[in-house]
Amino acid sequence: MLRITLAQMRRSAGRLAAAGIAIVIGTAFVAATLLASGVITRTTYDSIAAQYGDADLVVGATTDDPLDVDALAATDGVAAVAPVTSTYAELTDGARSVYQSVVPTADERLMPLEVTEGAMPSAADEIALPADVADRLGVGVGDTVDVQRDVTGQDGSWEQVAESPTVVGLLDDPYGAYAQTGGAAVVDPATYTTWQTEARGEPVAVTEAAVVVADGTDVAATQAALAETVGGSTSTDAPRWVVTTDERAAESAAELTGGQDLMFLVFVLTFAAIALVVAGLVIANTFQVLVAQRARTLALLRCVGADKAQVGRGVLTEAAILGLAASVAGVLLGTVLGQTALWVAHALDVPVPLPDTVTLTWQVVVVPVLVGTLVTVGAALVPARVATRVAPLAALRPADSPTMARRAGKVRLVLSLLATVVGFGLLGAGAALGTAWQEPTLGLLAGIAGGALSFVGVAVGAVFWLPKVAAAAGRLVGASGPTARLAAANTLRNPRRTATTSTALLIGVTLVAMMTTGAASARTSLTAALDEQFPVDVVVTSAEYGAGGEQAALADELRADVATVNGVGATTDVSEILVQATSGAGSVANWLPLTAVDPAAGAEALNSPDVLAGLEPGTVLVGHDQAQDLGLGSGDSVELTDTDGATELSVAVGASGSTSYLTTEDLAALSPDAPVTGMYLALDDDVDAASAVGAIQDVVADSGESAQVTGVASQRALFDQVIDTMLGIVVGLLAVAVVIALIGVANTLSLSVIERRRESATLRAIGLSKAQLRGMLAIEGLLIAGVGAVLGVVLGLVYGWAGAAAALGIMGDVALAVPWLEVGLVLLVALLAGLVASVAPARTALKAPPVEALATE
Structure with missing residues (x-):
C-alpha cells in the first residue's frame, strides 16, 4: 500500500504542491513568529540596556x-x-x-x-x-x-x-x-x-x-x-x-509595560495557533480535492481487495509524508525570511538595536515541524474517512452540508450560538475591565478568551449562515447576466466547502483587520501616553547660577532666537523656584520645587494640555507624588514662602507625579524678581525631532550663553520607531494568513471544476463560450473571497477595538480608530487574489473538448 501511496503522490504532484505551499507558508509563519518573538524581546531588552554596553551583569x-x-x-x-x-x-x-x-x-x-x-x-x-x-x-x-x-x-x-x-x-x-x-x-x-x-x-x-x-x-x-x-x-x-x-532590562520593561510581559508572550504565541488553524482548513480542502480526483482509483482499489482501513491509512500516510517534508521546508523558509528581514533592517540603518542574526532554538525547529505534521494529518482525517466510503457509482457526489434536520446539525448550531454569545460577552467584559475598572491583566485575559471563543462560534456556525450571505451577494451580482447567476449558484452547490474556504479567508482577513485596527488605536493611545510621559518636546534652561546658588535668567535674545528655529511650533517661558510649603496649623514647612508657567501658553507648548488641567490664578497644581508626601488634597490650602514673601493658595492635584506648577501671575505676587530661567518648546508634527533638537542646540551654541538643551523629543521618537517596528512585524506576519487562505480559494475552485466537469461540458455544448466559462469561475472566486474578506473586516474592527480597550485602558481614554487605507488594501488584495485563483481552475475546465468531457462521464 505504501508503494501505491507514493505512486499516487507522484501522479498528484501538482495538486500536492498547492497543499505543500499552504503547509510551507503555515509552518514558516509559525517559525517566523517564534523568531520574531525572540527578536522583539531582544530588541526591547537591548534598547533598555543600551547604557550597559555588552555587560553580562548589573550590580x-x-x-x-x-x-x-x-x-x-x-x-x-x-x-x-x-x-x-x-x-x-x-x-x-x-x-x-x-x-x-x-x-x-x-x-x-x-x-x-x-x-x-x-x-x-x-x-x-x-x-x-x-x-x-x-x-x-x-x-x-x-x-x-x-x-x-x-x-x-x-x-x-x-x-x-x-x-x-x-x-x-x-x-x-x-x-x-x-x-x-x-x-x-x-x-x-x-x-x-x-x-x-x-x-x-x-x-x-x-x-x-x-x-x-x-x-x-x-x-x-x-x-x-x-x-x-x-x-x-x-x-x-x-x-x-x-x-x-537581561533581568535588569526585563525589570525595566515590566515597569514600562505595567507588568504585561506574560500577556505579550500569550499574544505572540497566539499567532502560531492562528497560522495552523488557517493552514489546517486549506489542507483539509486540498485533500478533499485529491480524494475527489482519485474517486475512481480508490473505488477500484476497494474492488481488487483493499479494505477501508488500508485506503484510509493510505490517505493519512500521504498527509504525514507531505506534512513532514513541507514543515521542514517551512522552517527553513521562515528562518531565511527572518534573517533576510534583519539584513534589510541593518541595510536601512534602522536606529533600533536589532541583533545581527536570528537565534535558532530547538523550539523554533521542532515545534513548527511537529505541529505542522500533526495539523496536516489531522486535516486529512475527514477526507480519509470520505475515501473509505467511496463507491464506484457515487465517486464524485459532493458531501451534504449539515442541516437543522439532522441531530449533528442541531448540536453544531446550538454549540456555535452558545460560543458566539458567551464569547462576545467575555469580549465586552474584557473591554470594560480594561477601561472602566483599570484592570488590564484581567481585561486582556477576558478579551483573549472571549475573542477566541466567539470566533470559534462564528467559524463553527459559518456553514449555516455564510452560504446565505454568499447567496445574498450572489443575487446582487446575478443581476449582471446569466454567467453571474451561474457563478452565484455554484457557490451554493456545496455549502460546506464554500463555508470552509470563506472561513479560512475570514480568519486571515479578520486577523489583519484586527491588528491594523488595534495598531491604529494603539498608536493613538500610545501617543497620548507618550505625551503624558514626555509632555515637553524640548526644554531649554539656564546653566548659570548666582553667588547664592540661585539659577540665573535665560537671556531674552536667546529665547527669541530659539523661538524662530525651523520646526519649533509653540514656546512658553518658565521660571523654576524653590519655596517652602506649609499646610495646616502647626505643620512643618517642606521644600517644594515649582515651575511657573502661563496656563494658556503652556497648553500650546505641552504635548498633553491635561498636564496643566486645574492650574489657574490662586491655585497651585501639585504633582500627585508631592501632594502625597505633603499630605495635600484637591481643595486644601497651602502657604508658599519665598525669600521675598509668602502667599496662600488653593491646591489642585495634578496628573504629573513629581512636577508642580504655579501661574506666572501668582509667581509675580510671591516673588516679583524671579527671572525666566527656561522655556518649553513644542515641535511641529512633521519635523524630524533629532534635526530640530540639533538646530536648537546650534542656536544655543552660537549665543555664547550657558544653557542646557534637553531634547526628550529625540528619545520619544526612538520609542515611536520601536513601537512602529514591532507593530509592523506583527501585521506582516498576520498578512501571511491571508496568503494561506487564498490558496484555499484556489483549491475550492479546483474541486468545483472537478465536480462540474460534465456540467461545464454541457454548458459549452449548448453555446457557453470559453470567455463566459472563465468569467463564471472568476465571479465565483470573487464571491468566495469577497464575502470572507468583507465579513473579516467587520469582525476585525470589533476585535481590534475591544482588544485595544482591554489592553490599553490603563493608559487612559482609548481612541478607537479605523485604518481606512489598510482596510481598503486588504479588501482589494483579497478580491484580486480571488480573481487570480480562478485562472488555473479555468484552464483545467477548458482543457478538454466538450464531447470528450461528456464521454468520460
Whole structure:
C-alpha cells in the first residue's frame, strides 16, 4: 500500500504542491513568529540596556550604602567593571557653547558609544565628543575645547573653573543610550572622578555598575560571587543586588509595560495557533480535492481487495509524508525570511538595536515541524474517512452540508450560538475591565478568551449562515447576466466547502483587520501616553547660577532666537523656584520645587494640555507624588514662602507625579524678581525631532550663553520607531494568513471544476463560450473571497477595538480608530487574489473538448 501511496503522490504532484505551499507558508509563519518573538524581546531588552554596553551583569545599591567598584573588580570571574554614572559640563569654543553630559571611559565592552574618528581619551587633558556636538562647536580631532565646570568649596561656596582638553575622538550613540541628552562626551576615569567630586564637594556614591564576566567563566558563579562581595542578593528586591543585564532590562520593561510581559508572550504565541488553524482548513480542502480526483482509483482499489482501513491509512500516510517534508521546508523558509528581514533592517540603518542574526532554538525547529505534521494529518482525517466510503457509482457526489434536520446539525448550531454569545460577552467584559475598572491583566485575559471563543462560534456556525450571505451577494451580482447567476449558484452547490474556504479567508482577513485596527488605536493611545510621559518636546534652561546658588535668567535674545528655529511650533517661558510649603496649623514647612508657567501658553507648548488641567490664578497644581508626601488634597490650602514673601493658595492635584506648577501671575505676587530661567518648546508634527533638537542646540551654541538643551523629543521618537517596528512585524506576519487562505480559494475552485466537469461540458455544448466559462469561475472566486474578506473586516474592527480597550485602558481614554487605507488594501488584495485563483481552475475546465468531457462521464 505504501508503494501505491507514493505512486499516487507522484501522479498528484501538482495538486500536492498547492497543499505543500499552504503547509510551507503555515509552518514558516509559525517559525517566523517564534523568531520574531525572540527578536522583539531582544530588541526591547537591548534598547533598555543600551547604557550597559555588552555587560553580562548589573550590580546595584543605595546611596546610603554605595558600591565599592574596586572590590567588584577584584571578585573572581570579573573581567571588567564600570560605574553607570554621568555628570554635566559646559563645552565652549569661541562664541559657541554646549551644555553636555559627560561619562568616563571604560572597557570597550562597557561603552555604548562608538568611536567614529580618533580614539577614546586616556589622559587628563583629553576628551572625546559626540560627532554632532563637535560639528556644532566647529572643532575636530586634534583641536582643543574649553570646558567650564563648577567647583564647590568646603564652605559651600562655588566657582567656575576652565580647562582646555584636546579632542582625541568623535563618537556615535547608535542605540540611543544617551538620546535624551543628545549623546555624551567622554573623559578618562580619573578626570571624571575629579570633576564629580569637586562639583559636589565630596566623593560621589556609585549606586550602579556594569560588569563583564571573563571568557570561559560561568556567569551564574560570578553572579553569586559578586552577591557575596556586596553582601546582597541575586534579586533586585534586596537593597544590594546582582542581576543579569537581561533581568535588569526585563525589570525595566515590566515597569514600562505595567507588568504585561506574560500577556505579550500569550499574544505572540497566539499567532502560531492562528497560522495552523488557517493552514489546517486549506489542507483539509486540498485533500478533499485529491480524494475527489482519485474517486475512481480508490473505488477500484476497494474492488481488487483493499479494505477501508488500508485506503484510509493510505490517505493519512500521504498527509504525514507531505506534512513532514513541507514543515521542514517551512522552517527553513521562515528562518531565511527572518534573517533576510534583519539584513534589510541593518541595510536601512534602522536606529533600533536589532541583533545581527536570528537565534535558532530547538523550539523554533521542532515545534513548527511537529505541529505542522500533526495539523496536516489531522486535516486529512475527514477526507480519509470520505475515501473509505467511496463507491464506484457515487465517486464524485459532493458531501451534504449539515442541516437543522439532522441531530449533528442541531448540536453544531446550538454549540456555535452558545460560543458566539458567551464569547462576545467575555469580549465586552474584557473591554470594560480594561477601561472602566483599570484592570488590564484581567481585561486582556477576558478579551483573549472571549475573542477566541466567539470566533470559534462564528467559524463553527459559518456553514449555516455564510452560504446565505454568499447567496445574498450572489443575487446582487446575478443581476449582471446569466454567467453571474451561474457563478452565484455554484457557490451554493456545496455549502460546506464554500463555508470552509470563506472561513479560512475570514480568519486571515479578520486577523489583519484586527491588528491594523488595534495598531491604529494603539498608536493613538500610545501617543497620548507618550505625551503624558514626555509632555515637553524640548526644554531649554539656564546653566548659570548666582553667588547664592540661585539659577540665573535665560537671556531674552536667546529665547527669541530659539523661538524662530525651523520646526519649533509653540514656546512658553518658565521660571523654576524653590519655596517652602506649609499646610495646616502647626505643620512643618517642606521644600517644594515649582515651575511657573502661563496656563494658556503652556497648553500650546505641552504635548498633553491635561498636564496643566486645574492650574489657574490662586491655585497651585501639585504633582500627585508631592501632594502625597505633603499630605495635600484637591481643595486644601497651602502657604508658599519665598525669600521675598509668602502667599496662600488653593491646591489642585495634578496628573504629573513629581512636577508642580504655579501661574506666572501668582509667581509675580510671591516673588516679583524671579527671572525666566527656561522655556518649553513644542515641535511641529512633521519635523524630524533629532534635526530640530540639533538646530536648537546650534542656536544655543552660537549665543555664547550657558544653557542646557534637553531634547526628550529625540528619545520619544526612538520609542515611536520601536513601537512602529514591532507593530509592523506583527501585521506582516498576520498578512501571511491571508496568503494561506487564498490558496484555499484556489483549491475550492479546483474541486468545483472537478465536480462540474460534465456540467461545464454541457454548458459549452449548448453555446457557453470559453470567455463566459472563465468569467463564471472568476465571479465565483470573487464571491468566495469577497464575502470572507468583507465579513473579516467587520469582525476585525470589533476585535481590534475591544482588544485595544482591554489592553490599553490603563493608559487612559482609548481612541478607537479605523485604518481606512489598510482596510481598503486588504479588501482589494483579497478580491484580486480571488480573481487570480480562478485562472488555473479555468484552464483545467477548458482543457478538454466538450464531447470528450461528456464521454468520460
